[in-house]
Amino acid sequence: MRLSAALVALCLALASAGCWDRKEPDDMVFAVALGFDIDDDGDYVAIAQFANPVAVKGGVGPSSQPAGSAPFWTNCAKGRTPFDALANLSPALSREMTVSNIEVLLISERLAKRGIAPIMDLVARDNELRLAVSTAVVDGSLKSLLESQFPEDPIPALSIQRMLNPIHFIDPSAMSPGLLQSITDMLRPGQDLLLPALRFSAGAVSESGEERGPDRESDSSSNSRSAMDSTSPGSPVTHIGSAAFHRDKMIGWLDGHESRGANFARTRGQHAPISVQSPAGGLVSIHVAQVESTVTPRYMNEDVSVLIKVKVEGHVQGQTGLEEGQAGVNFANPESLRDLRSCLAQCVREDIEHALAKSREYRSDFIGLGNAVYRRLPRVWKAGIGGRWYELLPYVQVQVEVEATLTSSGLLRESLHY
Amino acid sequence: MKMAEAREIIANRQLAAILFMMRTTVVISFVPLLTTGNAAQDAWAAGLIAGLLLTLAAWGIAELAARYPRLTVVDYSRMLLGRFLGTIVSLVISWHFLLIAATDIRIYAELMRVAFMPNTPIWFTIVAMAFLASLAAWFGIEPIGRAADAFLPIFAAFVALTLLGAVPSFNVHNLQPALARGLRPVLSSVWTPLGIGLQWISAGMLFPFLIPQNRRVHSVVLAAVLPSAVLAVVAAMLVGVLGTDLGSKSLFPFLKMARSVRPTRTIERIEILGTVAWGLGLFAGGSTMVYCGSRALSQILRITEYRKIVPVFGVLVALYSMYAYKDAFQLVRFFRPPGFPLLIALTAGVPYALMWASHIARHLLRRRTGRQDR
Numbered sequence: 001m002r003l004s005a006a007l008v009a010l011c012l013a014l015a016s017a018g019c020w021d022r023k024e025p026d027d028m029v030f031a032v033a034l035g036f037d038i039d040d041d042g043d044y045v046a047i048a049q050f051a052n053p054v055a056v057k058g059g060v061g062p063s064s065q066p067a068g069s070a071p072f073w074t075n076c077a078k079g080r081t082p083f084d085a086l087a088n089l090s091p092a093l094s095r096e097m098t099v100s101n102i103e104v105l106l107i108s109e110r111l112a113k114r115g116i117a118p119i120m121d122l123v124a125r126d127n128e129l130r131l132a133v134s135t136a137v138v139d140g141s142l143k144s145l146l147e148s149q150f151p152e153d154p155i156p157a158l159s160i161q162r163m164l165n166p167i168h169f170i171d172p173s174a175m176s177p178g179l180l181q182s183i184t185d186m187l188r189p190g191q192d193l194l195l196p197a198l199r200f201s202a203g204a205v206s207e208s209g210e211e212r213g214p215d216r217e218s219d220s221s222s223n224s225r226s227a228m229d230s231t232s233p234g235s236p237v238t239h240i241g242s243a244a245f246h247r248d249k250m251i252g253w254l255d256g257h258e259s260r261g262a263n264f265a266r267t268r269g270q271h272a273p274i275s276v277q278s279p280a281g282g283l284v285s286i287h288v289a290q291v292e293s294t295v296t297p298r299y300m301n302e303d304v305s306v307l308i309k310v311k312v313e314g315h316v317q318g319q320t321g322l323e324e325g326q327a328g329v330n331f332a333n334p335e336s337l338r339d340l341r342s343c344l345a346q347c348v349r350e351d352i353e354h355a356l357a358k359s360r361e362y363r364s365d366f367i368g369l370g371n372a373v374y375r376r377l378p379r380v381w382k383a384g385i386g387g388r389w390y391e392l393l394p395y396v397q398v399q400v401e402v403e404a405t406l407t408s409s410g411l412l413r414e415s416l417h418y
Numbered sequence: 419m420k421m422a423e424a425r426e427i428i429a430n431r432q433l434a435a436i437l438f439m440m441r442t443t444v445v446i447s448f449v450p451l452l453t454t455g456n457a458a459q460d461a462w463a464a465g466l467i468a469g470l471l472l473t474l475a476a477w478g479i480a481e482l483a484a485r486y487p488r489l490t491v492v493d494y495s496r497m498l499l500g501r502f503l504g505t506i507v508s509l510v511i512s513w514h515f516l517l518i519a520a521t522d523i524r525i526y527a528e529l530m531r532v533a534f535m536p537n538t539p540i541w542f543t544i545v546a547m548a549f550l551a552s553l554a555a556w557f558g559i560e561p562i563g564r565a566a567d568a569f570l571p572i573f574a575a576f577v578a579l580t581l582l583g584a585v586p587s588f589n590v591h592n593l594q595p596a597l598a599r600g601l602r603p604v605l606s607s608v609w610t611p612l613g614i615g616l617q618w619i620s621a622g623m624l625f626p627f628l629i630p631q632n633r634r635v636h637s638v639v640l641a642a643v644l645p646s647a648v649l650a651v652v653a654a655m656l657v658g659v660l661g662t663d664l665g666s667k668s669l670f671p672f673l674k675m676a677r678s679v680r681p682t683r684t685i686e687r688i689e690i691l692g693t694v695a696w697g698l699g700l701f702a703g704g705s706t707m708v709y710c711g712s713r714a715l716s717q718i719l720r721i722t723e724y725r726k727i728v729p730v731f732g733v734l735v736a737l738y739s740m741y742a743y744k745d746a747f748q749l750v751r752f753f754r755p756p757g758f759p760l761l762i763a764l765t766a767g768v769p770y771a772l773m774w775a776s777h778i779a780r781h782l783l784r785r786r787t788g789r790q791d792r
Contacts, residue, residue: 005553020542021535025582032453073617123663131678179676184661188592375591378598 010077032072033157034080035142035307036119037108043078044118045369046085046113048097049146050075051155071154074146100128103161105135106198108142112243112250120183120248131180135165137243137250140200141350148200148236163239164196177268186248190370190381192261193245197253199238203315244364246390248304251362258358261351265308265367265400267293274315276343279336280329282321286406290315291350295372299380306369307399312348312402314410316340328415337406345404352400369396427629430637432563432682433621435570436702437641437699440617441529442577446692447525449671450614454753455607457595458662462608469646477541478693479618479730480638482774483625487634491622492717493770498776507769508718514616514766515711517732519704520738523547526700526741528746529670529693533677544739549706549775554705555712558723559627562705576695577648580672581655583681583688588658609633609759616762617703618642623710629738630726646672666754669746708732727773 033049039352053069055209075092079085092095105123107116123129138145174263177185177195185193208386242259243250260272272288290313298305320330370389383391390397451457457464486494491511496504527543535543554562597604611613621638628634652672656665659675668674676689709724712731716724743749 005556008549008551020538127536132680176699178680180659181589182591183664184589189662371591375594378595 002348015189023096023138028098028165029093031097031099031112032100032155033104033106033146033160034102034104035088035106035108036111036113037142038083038114039078043080044082044085045076045078045143046076046082046089046096047076047143047146048086048089048099049073049155049157050097051157053350064122065175069120072156074143076143081411082118086122098128099126100130102129102133102158104164105129105133106138106142106145106160107135107195107244107252109139112137112201112245115243115247115248116250120179122184123179124179128196131178131183133179134161135177135179135182136160136164136196136197136198138200138387139240139253142200145198145200146236151234151235159235160198160237163198163237167274176340185368186245187208188368188371188374190365190374191368192364192366194242194254194366195245196259197240197243201236201238203242214263218225220381240376242366244328244366244368245360246364247302251364252358253356254358254366257303257351258355261355262359263289264310265293265295265310265346265352266353272315274344274347276340276347278319278321278329279339280321280327282319282326282328284319284329284340284343285317286314287317288344288348289311289407290314294342295367295369297373298367299373299377299385303397304373304377304380304385304392306350306397308398308400310348310352310400310402311405312344313345313405315407318410321322322415327417331409331414341404344406345402348402348404349400350400356398356400362392365389365392369393369398426559426627428559428627429626429763430630430633430693432566433624433628434637434638434641434644435566436562436706437617437621437638438645439566439570439573439699440703440706441614441642441645442573442610442697443703444522444525444614444617445611445649446577446652447529447655447670448670448750448753449653449665450610450753451607452662452666452671453517453631453658453750454610454755455605456603457607457674458599458603458655458666459595460597460599460604461665462593462609462650463597464604465611465646465650465653467604468611468615469609469643469650470598472618472646473642475612475615476621476642477619477639478770478774479621479728480625480635480667480772483622483637483638484664485777487631488626490626490717491714492714495773498773499769503604503772505718507773508714510765510769511619511622512711512714514619514720515707515714516734516738518617518651519548519707519711520742522700522742523551523735523747524739524749526696528695528749529673530748532669533673533689541736541740544748545736548736548739549748550701550707551704551708551735552728553699555708555732556728559624559706559709562702562709565705566702569702572672573695573698576691577652580676580692581652582686583685584655584659584675584679586681587679589661593654594659597649606755609755611754613753613759613762615642616766617707618714619766620706623713624706633766640749647685653730669750684687695755697733697778702733708735711735 029050031048032051035047037047039045039046049072052069052071052073055069075089077085077088079088107119123131146156148156149157180193182193185191223299241256242254242262244252244254271366273285274288275285276282278284291310293308293310296307296309300308316331319328331337355367359365370393373385451461451468455464483491492508495507498504499507523544526547527540530538530543531540546718553755554565618638625634656671656675658670659679660671665671672692673689679688680686681688689767708728708731713724714725715731721727743752
């Protein structure tokens with residue numbers, strides 16, 4: 001009996017290795033980036049970027065690849081639903097496609113404005129797609145972006161993923177929250193979605209011909225370099241701020257500073273370079289390395305008001321105005337430090353106020369003021385405020401308090417005299 | 419046939435390990451705290467209330483069994499309720515063992531089909547798991563107990579590591595506002611997890627085999643407290659990571675959570691930990707249920723050797739698992755309140771209430787007439 005039982009168990013163990021679901025890596029093709037667009041007929045367009053491991057092997061760069069062995073290629077198909085479009089990629093492939101290894105999910109501006117709920121539904125439902133991937137809205141041709149080569153990586157999806165990942169920590173724009181965070185943001189009462197925006201630079205003309213991405217003239221008057229100028233040389237894509245949504249539809253763009261302000265208010269952006277006016281003349285660059293914020297709603301006399309308290313911590317990274325024997329800022333002087341802290345707090349406050357202004361303009365609560373009311377004042381929310389939150393949003397009084405701290409002046413105690 | 423001649427023994431610790439894994443496995447599989455009621459962000463509170471009620475139920479089952487320490491529930495049900503009613507109760511209890519084993523296996527098979535092996539026929543997973551459970555039951559409760567001893571650290575570590583991996587994605591805002599909607603939504607999520615506590619009737623079958631005898635009730639009750647605490651933590655973690663909407667609308671929220679997080683850049687995928695833990699728990703639970711069911715049926719049918727029943731019971735488990743539920747939708751519907759909790763209350767709660775009433779009545783009568791107990 002024991003022998004026969006052992007034999008049957010052995011047979012089951014062998015069978016459980018997966019006769020029906022066996023997948024040979026040699027028979028598969030791995031998508032590393034996935035993009036969704038929508039065409040004029042309302043059909044979904046799926047664009048997949050596939051890695052070619054043979055070409056990438058040994059770290060050979062794309063420039064030295066012989067013809068026909070590029071490290072990646074893209075494929076595009078249409079369908080009436082996102083899944084149809086994805087499935088229609090297969091007929092053009094000789095191997096079985098798998099999307100379990102995708103690094104980024106990109107959405108075109110046009111589709112984002114139409115609504116991303118069907119995409120989110122597919123991703124949340126599918127057994128291969130994961131919610132841990134980075135997501136962004138693309139301003140410009142999504143297909144061209146996925147067909148472009150990047151100087152940093154042979155496979156563009158990896159470059160894009162790194163651009164959107166927290167490893168790219170100095171970017172003042174919104175970091176990709178990941179699909180999981182995006183979906184929970186969309187589903188949370190009184191909260192809207194804010195996705196990072198990527199602009200395809202080569203011939204970057206918005207396909208819809210509508211409002212261009214978050215270009216801002218006001219950036220030139222700002223205190224730090226615009227995010228739009230921070231592209232790596234030769235890179236076809238720039239990380240340019242964020243796309244603001246209301247429910248599942250994109251409403252408009254936020255530039256780098258507005259995105260940064262939104263992230264300061266939501267404790268989501270931890271790192272940012274900010275340049276402030278130096279008390280000794282010129283500019284002082286500060287690397288904000290720590291942000292902590294609380295959003296406290298209040299309800300008095302049937303009016304909702306919100307207090308946003310932000311604590312930022314940074315260190316000095318450099319200064320200008322040292323020409324002709326100028327001493328620069330004396331960091332040992334408490335008064336100079338106080339002035340610098342005050343200027344830093346003012347910059348952060350301005351960023352948050354810019355973000356709030358955009359939130360009111362778009363009636364998109366990407367900062368989550370409504371969610372703070374829902375969480376902290378549930379009875380008020382339930383009593384009717386929740387039902388007409390978006391009507392009230394432009395009129396909600398918001399007070400922003402920023403406490404700035406400078407932790408060090410880098411590896412120099414005082415400025416050098418030239 | 420009485421169980422006085424029982425030779426098999428397992429440690430209380432081993433039974434506690436079996437019950438712990440069995441409950442944790444089923445309840446983390448589809449997280450009824452989140453998916454069967456409206457507790458939403460307060461699912462953790464529903465878990466604590468369900469745990470408290472389960473502890474009381476476990477105490478009721480164990481205390482009654484402790485009054486008849488050498489008998490199984492089949493023996494004393496017939497003693498307390500009379501041969502006819504007692505046999506019906508015993509048959510219902512046997513059906514409970516069948517129901518638990520078959521449903522647990524079906525849930526696991528659905529998981530395999532939905533998440534990992536969409537092309538593998540579901541019957542294959544069911545037959546494989548039913549066969550393994552029957553094989554273990556055929557060898558007896560002692561090997562099952564030893565296996566539970568061996569599995570428990572791995573099981574606990576894997577569940578803990580999955581939760582730990584999800585910590586970076588935890589957002590406390592998802593748990594707010596806490597307890598703001600009153601008690602009713604919380605209570606709506608209590609009944610199904612409580613009904614799943616039907617697993618504790620296995621303690622009524624295994625009581626005569628437990629050693630040391632003075633710690634038996636303690637172990638059965640402790641086995642109800644620990645998984646309840648774990649489940650409250652799991653529910654809080656799930657809501658914190660997935661949010662209330664995504665959490666409550668997922669078919670397998672625990673797996674969804676594990677697949678949705680990327681703990682580090684080097685350790686990217688952790689769902690296998692939860693799935694392996696689930697498999698281990700299913701083995702411990704399924705085999706115990708097949709063992710208890712076979713034992714119960716052999717006693718009802720007056721068959722000395724329970725092993726003769728094991729293959730039949732195993733086949734019944736496989737058939738029930740395959741044909742009782744048409745698809746995943748029906749499986750989800752089965753657990754929805756009020757149907758499932760009512761079914762359990764009627765088929766397990768009422769018989770136990772009757773047995774307790776009969777026991778107390780007999781006790782009072784005996785005191786009044788001054789007769790000595792047996």
